[in-house]
Amino acid sequence: MHSLNNQFFIFSLITLLAITLTIANKHHNNHNNHHGATVSDISKGLAGWVQSYKEPKTDEEKELKVNSENSSTKHKESERSAPVEEEEEEEEEEPTCTIKVQKIETEELKECLQKTFEDSETFVCVCNSEYCDEVEPLGLLAKGKIIFYLTDKRKNRMKKVLKHFPFNKTDDNKLPTISIDSSTRFQTIIGFGGAFTDSVGLNLNSLSATTRESLIKNYFHPEEGIGYSIGRVPIASTDFSTREYSYVEQEGDFELKTFSLAKEDFEYKASFEIPYIKMANRYRIGQPFRLLAAPWASPGWMKTNGRMNGDGELKGDLNGPYYHSYAKYLKKFFDEYHANGIDFWALTIQNQPESGLEKDFPFQTMFMSNRTQRFFDEYHANGIDFWALTIQNQPESGLEKDFPFQTMFMSNRTQREFAKQLLLPLFQKSEYTVNLKLIAFDDVREHLVVSASEIFDKQTHSSLSKKSFEQTNTFLDQLLPLVPDFVIDGFLNYQNEVEIKNPIDGIGVHWYVLDKIEDQSKIHELYKDKFIISTEACTGFDITADFGPRIGNWTRGWMYGHDILHNLRNWAIGWIDWNICLNMEGGPNWVNNIVDAPILVDGKKDEFYKQPMFYFIGHFSKFIPPGSVRINSSLFNNLSNYSTNLLNKIDHVAFVTPRGDKIIVLINPNEEIIELNIKDIVEDREMKVELEPNSIMTAIWN
Numbered sequence: 214m215h216s217l218n219n220q221f222f223i224f225s226l227i228t229l230l231a232i233t234l235t236i237a238n239k240h241h242n243n244h245n246n247h248h249g250a251t252v253s254d255i256s257k258g259l260a261g262w263v264q265s266y267k268e269p270k271t272d273e274e275k276e277l278k279v280n281s282e283n284s285s286t287k288h289k290e291s292e293r294s295a296p297v298e299e300e301e302e303e304e305e306e307e308p309t310c311t312i313k314v315q316k317i318e319t320e321e322l323k324e325c326l327q328k329t330f331e332d333s334e335t336f337v338c339v340c341n342s343e344y345c346d347e348v349e350p351l352g353l354l355a356k357g358k359i360i361f362y363l364t365d366k367r368k369n370r371m372k373k374v375l376k377h378f379p380f381n382k383t384d385d386n387k388l389p390t391i392s393i394d395s396s397t398r399f400q401t402i403i404g405f406g407g408a409f410t411d412s413v414g415l416n417l418n419s420l421s422a423t424t425r426e427s428l429i430k431n432y433f434h435p436e437e438g439i440g441y442s443i444g445r446v447p448i449a450s451t452d453f454s455t456r457e458y459s460y461v462e463q464e465g466d467f468e469l470k471t472f473s474l475a476k477e478d479f480e481y482k483a484s485f486e487i488p489y490i491k492m493a494n495r496y497r498i499g500q501p502f503r504l505l506a507a508p509w510a511s512p513g514w515m516k517t518n519g520r521m522n523g524d525g526e527l528k529g530d531l532n533g534p535y536y537h538s539y540a541k542y543l544k545k546f547f548d549e550y551h552a553n554g555i556d557f558w559a560l561t562i563q564n565q566p567e568s569g570l571e572k573d574f575p576f577q578t579m580f581m582s583n584r585t586q587r588f589f590d591e592y593h594a595n596g597i598d599f600w601a602l603t604i605q606n607q608p609e610s611g612l613e614k615d616f617p618f619q620t621m622f623m624s625n626r627t628q629r630e631f632a633k634q635l636l637l638p639l640f641q642k643s644e645y646t647v648n649l650k651l652i653a654f655d656d657v658r659e660h661l662v663v664s665a666s667e668i669f670d671k672q673t674h675s676s677l678s679k680k681s682f683e684q685t686n687t688f689l690d691q692l693l694p695l696v697p698d699f700v701i702d703g704f705l706n707y708q709n710e711v712e713i714k715n716p717i718d719g720i721g722v723h724w725y726v727l728d729k730i731e732d733q734s735k736i737h738e739l740y741k742d743k744f745i746i747s748t749e750a751c752t753g754f755d756i757t758a759d760f761g762p763r764i765g766n767w768t769r770g771w772m773y774g775h776d777i778l779h780n781l782r783n784w785a786i787g788w789i790d791w792n793i794c795l796n797m798e799g800g801p802n803w804v805n806n807i808v809d810a811p812i813l814v815d816g817k818k819d820e821f822y823k824q825p826m827f828y829f830i831g832h833f834s835k836f837i838p839p840g841s842v843r844i845n846s847s848l849f850n851n852l853s854n855y856s857t858n859l860l861n862k863i864d865h866v867a868f869v870t871p872r873g874d875k876i877i878v879l880i881n882p883n884e885e886i887i888e889l890n891i892k893d894i895v896e897d898r899e900m901k902v903e904l905e906p907n908s909i910m911t912a913i914w915n
Contacts, residue, residue, distance in 0.1 A: 628669075
């Protein structure tokens with residue numbers, strides 16, 4: 214208080230001097246016209262100095278200043294600012310609160326620039342080099358406050374609303390109630406993300422530097438974007454490339470002397486000049502950023518069909534030169550990326566391995582049995598390390614005769630043995646791969662239960678070769694009624710495997726079979742030390758129905774939200790989208806396998822469009838940071854007037870964040886408003902909320 218009194222005395226003295234000089238100025242104007250600085254000039258200078266003296270210097274003084282100016286409009290502004298302890302501020306007796314100061318002009322929040330296309334279900338939000346909508350920051354949560362973010366089909370995109378969260382019960386006990394119990398906890402979340410395909414890089418390149426930076430920031434920045442924390446990186450080409458390529462095109466080069474990252478790696482994925490992965494990491498502003506690598510196929514000359522696309526598996530057996538060379542090929546990838554400053558968190562051994570059994574699969578694929586899977590060396594050499602590896606993307610795609618793009622079959626047993634016998638010894642030689650997570654399966658959930666039992670079972674439940682797989686496939690189908698016993702046997706064998714620890718850390722799943730998601734909970738109960746992660750999703754993939762982009766499609770946004778939410782309710786530790794952006798045609802894709810994406814890019818106009826899918830993802834990724842833990846949430850009807858069918862469509866999932874905030878995400882796909890109570894059992898708080906028709910809402914409180 215003494216310093217404040219001194220400040221007030223000095224301020225009064227200077228003000229008195231300024232007034233005296235102003236009066237004196239009236240008598241000396243004529244004399245000062247030709248003699249340099251006037252008394253008026255001095256007066257103005259002093260007045261300016263006084264004003265600058267009054268400006269707050271510390272954050273506390275600035276807060277006092279803003280509170281003093283806005284006290285009369287506090288209620289009007291409450292929905293546009295982070296919650297503050299209003300009662301405590303009113304008790305402040307600091308003299309500075311009574312001083313009138315100049316109002317600080319704050320930049321108005323940029324709202325969605327809406328655009329509706331022909332046949333759109335709803336609008337998209339337009340972004341360009343000069344404008345892009347923003348989500349109002351969460352800020353610090355005050356005790357007793359709850360913040361809602363709302364997206365609906367009609368008009369809102371992550372609109373922020375602040376309310377009081379009372380300790381007492383609501384008046385209407387007949388409303389449905391969602392009870393949140395933070396004392397019951399489940400899995401820890403590592404995050405959400407999308408893939409850096411060649412097509413993504415091409416589309417980013419079509420934008421100006423400012424616009425492409427805005428797009429990356431919209432995804433990865435935790436405050437100014439939706440907080441993506443995972444990036445999936447294909448090893449060599451996929452269908453979302455403009456050509457079919459590997460890193461060793463020279464047939465018979467088992468020593469990988471001709472290994473070289475492709476131009477696509479430098480121009481689209483991890484370039485020094487256009488570092489999109491590094492740019493994403495920079496926008497994480499020091500927060501966790503994990504990279505997941507996944508191969509679609511080995512070099513064509515290593516496969517039984519002689520090319521990357523179509524049905525086929527690696528030639529020979531695990532002890533032969535092809536498997537050994539392919540293991541070195543994967544390791545080499547990580548070395549090269551590391552040399553370019555990028556390290557990885559994980560590797561999926563094979564993407565969609567069963568597609569490799571399709572004879573004429575049109576793009577890159579390879580069969581790799583669930584027991585088998587020098588890329589890493591090369592990426593490590595380029596300074597990029599990975600968090601995890603999926604041993605083979607969709608390995609069963611390699612069994613499909615007409616599979617149109619890159620694939621390779623790898624059975625469940627082969628994925629495991631490939632990882633154990635060949636990959637682990639190589640990865641343990643480098644500090645940037647020694648802790649790399651290995652992810653198997655990486656395919657649609659249709660075969661999840663059986664595949665997991667084979668991956669984690671010491672005994673052989675599937676053959677190592679494509680031929681014997683085809684011979685036993687019909688027999689296995691006849692055994693489906695016995696699957697529960699089969700799975701239990703696999704589990705017991707897994708538990709008894711003590712001589713060599715199973716090298717597989719987790720299971721990757723794709724969403725293209727939208728049911729059977731509860732199978733993930735079955736897998737968790739059997740193998741609790743193994744994680745589950747959703748590694749790929751997209752809409753518009755079904756060529757028999759709704760093919761390609763449908764700009765402004767609300768239903769596809771709901772499909773994303775529904776899938777993310779139920780993955781989280783069934784033990785997934787993260788959720789990864791497919792391409793983070795595509796062009797207006799859903800590509801480029803070298804076999805015309807066009808699909809949709811949360812962001813579509815119009816390079817000619819230097820703008821991009823954020824679709825409903827983007828905002829549905831954001832309701833999870835922005836508010837459920839890495840380290841969050843799922844907590845229990847349950848819906849009770851309480852004899853309400855709502856039909857069971859109506860309430861069964863309400864989706865919900867709850868979390869507690871590392872800083873202690875509690876979060877619930879609610880989805881209402883119905884065409885009417887749903888009123889319900891949110892009840893925090895531990896804190897004994899309860900309030901009534903309204904879920905808008907066709908909406909998703911995230912609520913956060915402390």
